[in-house]
Amino acid sequence: MKISIYREKLKDKINNKKAKIAVIGLGYVGLPLAVEFAKKGFFVFGIDIDKKKIKALSRGNSYIQDIKRTALSELLSNKLISFSCDYRNIVKSDIIIICVPTPLRKTREPDISYVVEATRKIKDNVKKGQLVILESTTYPGTTEEILLVLFSERGLKVGQDFFLAFSPERVDPGNRVFNTSNITKVVGGVSKNCAYLSKLIYSKIIPQVILVSSSKVAEMTKLLENTFRAVNIALINEIALMCDKLKINIWEVIEAAKTKPFGFMPFYPGPGLGGHCLPVDPLYLSWKSRRHGFEPRLIELASQINSHMPNHVVNKVVELINSKAKHSILEANILIVGVTYKRDICDIRESPSIDIIRMLLEKQANVSYYDPYVSQLPIGKKSLHSIKLTKKNIFGFDCVVIVTDHAKIDYSFILKNSKLIFDTRNVFKKFNNSKVFRL
Numbered sequence: 001m002k003i004s005i006y007r008e009k010l011k012d013k014i015n016n017k018k019a020k021i022a023v024i025g026l027g028y029v030g031l032p033l034a035v036e037f038a039k040k041g042f043f044v045f046g047i048d049i050d051k052k053k054i055k056a057l058s059r060g061n062s063y064i065q066d067i068k069r070t071a072l073s074e075l076l077s078n079k080l081i082s083f084s085c086d087y088r089n090i091v092k093s094d095i096i097i098i099c100v101p102t103p104l105r106k107t108r109e110p111d112i113s114y115v116v117e118a119t120r121k122i123k124d125n126v127k128k129g130q131l132v133i134l135e136s137t138t139y140p141g142t143t144e145e146i147l148l149v150l151f152s153e154r155g156l157k158v159g160q161d162f163f164l165a166f167s168p169e170r171v172d173p174g175n176r177v178f179n180t181s182n183i184t185k186v187v188g189g190v191s192k193n194c195a196y197l198s199k200l201i202y203s204k205i206i207p208q209v210i211l212v213s214s215s216k217v218a219e220m221t222k223l224l225e226n227t228f229r230a231v232n233i234a235l236i237n238e239i240a241l242m243c244d245k246l247k248i249n250i251w252e253v254i255e256a257a258k259t260k261p262f263g264f265m266p267f268y269p270g271p272g273l274g275g276h277c278l279p280v281d282p283l284y285l286s287w288k289s290r291r292h293g294f295e296p297r298l299i300e301l302a303s304q305i306n307s308h309m310p311n312h313v314v315n316k317v318v319e320l321i322n323s324k325a326k327h328s329i330l331e332a333n334i335l336i337v338g339v340t341y342k343r344d345i346c347d348i349r350e351s352p353s354i355d356i357i358r359m360l361l362e363k364q365a366n367v368s369y370y371d372p373y374v375s376q377l378p379i380g381k382k383s384l385h386s387i388k389l390t391k392k393n394i395f396g397f398d399c400v401v402i403v404t405d406h407a408k409i410d411y412s413f414i415l416k417n418s419k420l421i422f423d424t425r426n427v428f429k430k431f432n433n434s435k436v437f438r439l
């Protein structure tokens with residue numbers, strides 16, 4: 001490995017905790033990462049374009065459940081972290097980590113504009129000796145094809161004058177066991193020096209850091225992980241649809257299959273994929289693959305099956321209302337329980353509940369919802385508000401639909417007071433009750 005004086009300087013700064021870190025994009029990924037570095041004694045500049053977020057964070061108000069207000073306030077008062085919209089802080093930083101969104105365009109193609117925008121702004125302030133790491137999930141090649149090309153325009157030589165790497169974020173918001181500090185990190189550098197420094201900095205906050213041979217391999221690793229989940233969820237969703245036709249309880253089948261000690265991993269059916277990752281990331285991969293002349297069939301099929309699930313839920317609810325409540329869906333009163341895309345978090349991005357509610361409203365049902373984490377829910381131009389779960393309220397609904405299985409909901413209270421339930425998460429697995437119907 002060719003030694004660079006900048007590499008040696010940054011190495012010393014990291015080892016002495018003198019390296020200053022800028023985290024760009026303070027969302028579900030960036031904020032926990034910024035806090036983790038600050039907790040370990042590194043000074044962190046948190047940078048975001050959202051002024052409201054910056055104002056709240058600067059007052060110690062965290063909008064992410066996994067980050068406690070007390071922890072944030074302590075870091076602010078110890079002057080280990082600061083929040084601003086000011087990209088000029090890049091000049092004062094040694095390491096810059098990019099955690100901006102990577103959504104899809106309306107055409108379902110990758111929208112890499114946030115990464116490009118952040119990189120351009122960093123480029124305007126970049127200087128020799130800095131390490132830049134991209135963490136946003138993206139298609140293989142982004143780090144070299146976009147970031148490296150832009151930084152090279154400044155005449156900087158990668159691996160010598162500055163350092164560049166990709167390291168996928170694997171955070172799972174709401175997970176009580178695994179968080180930023182204990183999830184193994186994968187790192188791929190654009191050169192050996194880039195990889196070396198990136199591994200060194202992450203090792204200061206995470207016990208296990210795995211080096212791969214290139215940024216492309218690291219980018220692909222993340223897409224494999226999420227595509228694996230999306231495809232397996234699609235498989236179990238399809239099996240659930242089959243079981244519905246065959247009148248077999250899919251949940252019981254999974255429990256039985258799970259007893260095999262090898263060669264099987266349980267996935268569970270549900271009302272549809274949600275969040276910023278699983279519905280989006282595999283499509284980054286298929287887009288890139290197509291550009292290289294390979295048509296990925298499984299990813300597209302999985303995406304179709306998963307995105308059909310909200311329709312299936314609505315069809316089942318209509319069927320139940322007709323056959324059990326002896327009511328038409330028109331003006332039927334329906335309660336949706338849980339509107340976030342997964343349990344125990346407040347994130348509603350791409351949540352299947354939104355599609356389910358929208359479709360039920362289109363069928364002219366009266367729809368209300370209850371979610372302990374979401375007080376208000378925008379549906380098109382309308383806004384719904386979470387109702388209170390009282391005995392009288394619950395009994396007033398023709399059907400209760402469980403869409404998100406938050407742990408703190410009292411399901412036996414719901415069961416006791418409702419007339420009819422459609423359970424998409426098997427929360428009532430312990431209750432063999434004639435008013436409960438499962439996905």
Ligand SMILES: NC(=O)c1ccc[n+]([C@@H]2O[C@H](COP(=O)([O-])OP(=O)(O)OC[C@H]3O[C@@H](n4cnc5c(N)ncnc54)[C@H](O)[C@@H]3O)[C@@H](O)[C@H]2O)c1
Pocket residue numbers: 024025026027028029030047048049050053099100101102114117118135136137138169170171172173276277
């Ligand atoms: N949320 C997850 O569970 C998760 C897990 C693993 C990976 N990821 C990936 O990490 C990336 C970030 O996801 P997230 O969930 O944290 O997104 P997020 O929307 O919660 O946060 C992104 C933040 O970036 C800010 N931002 C946008 N453009 C900016 C710019 N030019 N400069 C500075 N700030 C900017 C936004 O204001 C926002 O606060 C995505 O690529 C995502 O796919 C997310």
